[in-house]
Amino acid sequence: MTGLARLAISDLEVSFGSRQVVSIADLRLDNAEILGLAGESGSGKSMTTLAVLGLAHTVGATVSGSITLDGQELTGLPQESLRDFRGRRIAAIFQSPSTAFNPVYRVGSIVTKALRLHGATKSEASDRAAEAMRQVLLSPDLMRRYPSQLSGGQLQRVAIALAVALRAEILLADEPTSALDVTVQAEVLDLLRDLRASIGMSILFISHDLAVVAELCDRVAVMREGLILEQGPASQVLSAPAHPYTAELLESVPKLASTT
Amino acid sequence: MTAEPELTAGRDLTAGRDLTAGRDLTAGRDLTGTPPLLQISNLTVRFGPVRAVDGVSLDVAAGPFGLGLVGESGSGKSTIGRAILRLVRTSGGSIKFAGEDIGSLRGAALKAYRRHAQIVFQDPDNSLDPRMLIGATIAEVLRAHHVVPRTAITERVAALLAEAGLDPAFAQRYPHQLSGGQRQRVAIARALGVQPRLLVLDEPTSALDVRTQAHILKLVARLRSEHKLSYLLITHNFGVVSELCEQTAVLYLGKIAEIGDTKVLLRAAAHPYTVALRSAVPEVDIAGRRSRIVLPGDPPDAANPPSGCVFHPRCPLAVDRCRTEVPVLRDAGPGHQVACHRAEDVLAGAEMPTRRRPPAIERPEAAASSELS
Numbered sequence: 001m002t003g004l005a006r007l008a009i010s011d012l013e014v015s016f017g018s019r020q021v022v023s024i025a026d027l028r029l030d031n032a033e034i035l036g037l038a039g040e041s042g043s044g045k046s047m048t049t050l051a052v053l054g055l056a057h058t059v060g061a062t063v064s065g066s067i068t069l070d071g072q073e074l075t076g077l078p079q080e081s082l083r084d085f086r087g088r089r090i091a092a093i094f095q096s097p098s099t100a101f102n103p104v105y106r107v108g109s110i111v112t113k114a115l116r117l118h119g120a121t122k123s124e125a126s127d128r129a130a131e132a133m134r135q136v137l138l139s140p141d142l143m144r145r146y147p148s149q150l151s152g153g154q155l156q157r158v159a160i161a162l163a164v165a166l167r168a169e170i171l172l173a174d175e176p177t178s179a180l181d182v183t184v185q186a187e188v189l190d191l192l193r194d195l196r197a198s199i200g201m202s203i204l205f206i207s208h209d210l211a212v213v214a215e216l217c218d219r220v221a222v223m224r225e226g227l228i229l230e231q232g233p234a235s236q237v238l239s240a241p242a243h244p245y246t247a248e249l250l251e252s253v254p255k256l257a258s259t260t
Numbered sequence: 261m262t263a264e265p266e267l268t269a270g271r272d273l274t275a276g277r278d279l280t281a282g283r284d285l286t287a288g289r290d291l292t293g294t295p296p297l298l299q300i301s302n303l304t305v306r307f308g309p310v311r312a313v314d315g316v317s318l319d320v321a322a323g324p325f326g327l328g329l330v331g332e333s334g335s336g337k338s339t340i341g342r343a344i345l346r347l348v349r350t351s352g353g354s355i356k357f358a359g360e361d362i363g364s365l366r367g368a369a370l371k372a373y374r375r376h377a378q379i380v381f382q383d384p385d386n387s388l389d390p391r392m393l394i395g396a397t398i399a400e401v402l403r404a405h406h407v408v409p410r411t412a413i414t415e416r417v418a419a420l421l422a423e424a425g426l427d428p429a430f431a432q433r434y435p436h437q438l439s440g441g442q443r444q445r446v447a448i449a450r451a452l453g454v455q456p457r458l459l460v461l462d463e464p465t466s467a468l469d470v471r472t473q474a475h476i477l478k479l480v481a482r483l484r485s486e487h488k489l490s491y492l493l494i495t496h497n498f499g500v501v502s503e504l505c506e507q508t509a510v511l512y513l514g515k516i517a518e519i520g521d522t523k524v525l526l527r528a529a530a531h532p533y534t535v536a537l538r539s540a541v542p543e544v545d546i547a548g549r550r551s552r553i554v555l556p557g558d559p560p561d562a563a564n565p566p567s568g569c570v571f572h573p574r575c576p577l578a579v580d581r582c583r584t585e586v587p588v589l590r591d592a593g594p595g596h597q598v599a600c601h602r603a604e605d606v607l608a609g610a611e612m613p614t615r616r617r618p619p620a621i622e623r624p625e626a627a628a629s630s631e632l633s
């Protein structure tokens with residue numbers, strides 16, 4: 001292991017009773033790296049996210065093994081200590097931003113409330129919220145609206161703004177663009193790339209679509225039935241997959257025929 | 261235009277002709293004189309102040325034939341699909357199936373039409389009754405339309421499931437016991453039960469994993485040739501229509517921006533929006549990766565559409581004329597029409613602001629850790 005790894009997972013096992021759904025020997029996210037975790041429904045990729053967030057128990061799963069952030073062990077930490085990591089240092093965005101926000105609060109108050117929970121003063125919170133909205137290229141005017149008044153793409157940006165406002169170092173992005181139009185998806189991918197470049201955010205990007213992974217990620221790990229089948233630099237895995245399953249996923253991406 | 265001559269023409273000409281011979285499609289129109297299976301003229305659908313569909317004309321040729329409807333959320337693509345099935349009330353224009361105006365169909369004639377045209381929705385979770393066994397769900401349709409004698413229903417259900425690539429034993433399962441892809445196959449099997457001539461596929465794979473999507477698209481391709489199906493494939497992703505649709509219409513805010521041969525639209529689109537949509541499709545080929553055209557802003561509010569060309573606030577090529585004058589659909593080549601004042605410039609390769617996709621950052625130590633575990 002080099003000194004660069006921010007998030008390191010080793011010998012991680014997640015189980016429901018006797019059924020093991022994740023078994024990862026080694027997975028690491030380096031500083032300012034975008035790592036793609038590719039797999040289909042049921043591959044265990046989302047359970048891995050929950051385990052990293054310390055939330056696997058909320059769905060009835062048990063976790064063993066090690067998950068470290070900058071060398072500090074996260075598994076086994078009491079929930080109160082985890083809360084400082086979750087949100088502030090490790091943020092997460094999900095497929096459906098419309099279900100991630102409380103519909104009765106205005107967007108601005110959702111962001112400032114989260115900042116206040118993590119210790120910001122009132123004026124600090126509103127300044128940082130406005131600044132984060134600018135960073136994700138949203139008009140601060142949108143903060144006065146309710147979640148239902150925003151498009152899916154705008155809501156996903158708000159979710160990312162929340163992570164930026166909290167100065168999260170690690171972003172777990174679980175299928176964040178799967179429910180979006182391709183045009184909006186492309187904009188969200190640009191935004192994630194920008195955040196990596198501007199604030200050095202490390203991103204674990206989870207997707208079933210290897211084309212999206214190819215667009216964004218430096219490195220790829222391919223997951224099936226809880227196991228990582230192969231991992232390596234995106235250029236290598238996607239051009240010369242070592243595992244037939246990776247090849248099949250690649251083959252499934254719709255081809256734009258007859259282009260010049 | 262009176263309905264009567266259309267009706268006769270439709271009935272006489274569709275019977276017993278080789279519809280594929282000599283077909284030259286001009287924006288869905290068949291120059292052999294064979295009327296299209298489905299003819300949408302100047303369709304308008306309003307929801308209160310919103311014109312969800314605003315004067316759309318489209319033809320769908322007799323099968324095997326695929327027409328792609330491509331656009332973002334709010335483009336009106338799904339509303340068109342629903343209007344074809346008479347699932348929404350139209351505010352203007354007409355939809356003719358085999359020459360007959362479907363808006364005037366009542367009673368038995370409407371029921372007969374529903375045998376000819378079927379729809380498959382994006383989310384099979386909502387279109388299948390969770391309390392009904394799969395077999396009962398399909399049998400219900402067969403019974404309602406008296407497709408086969410009662411005694412043959414079980415056998416037909418099994419055959420339909422097999423045709424959709426499912427184990428006939430699935431008839432005894434409930435929807436929740438199936439995966440998303442399997443449920444979508446059930447929805448397709450149910451639609452095929454009445455032996456339709458026209459299928460509306462409304463984002464049939466958007467909720468599915470890419471590998472499952474590929475399997476469903478393969479199934480559509482097989483059914484298309486086996487049943488000489490005509491279909492509308494509604495999607496926001498150009499990649500999905502590229503192999504399954506001869507023609508594609510690109511929709512923006514309820515209007516057709518461009519329509520033509522899918523290959524032509526992918527290779528030489530004449531509308532900046534088409535070029536941008538196509539450039540947004542993610543691709544695996546990292547070396548051949550192209551720059552993406554940046555469209556500023558979100559699609560506008562349909563209740564309050566922009567003046568002139570509805571696309572002008574986001575268009576990188578907009579000039580003064582675009583802000584005031586509504587572009588009409590005009591010819592851009594054989595079988596190719598576009599609604600854009602600057603189509604000639606687009607075809608000539610006018611530059612649009614792009615964003616390069618930066619290469620991945622590779623670290624030597626990361627490369628060294630590449631492994632098969």
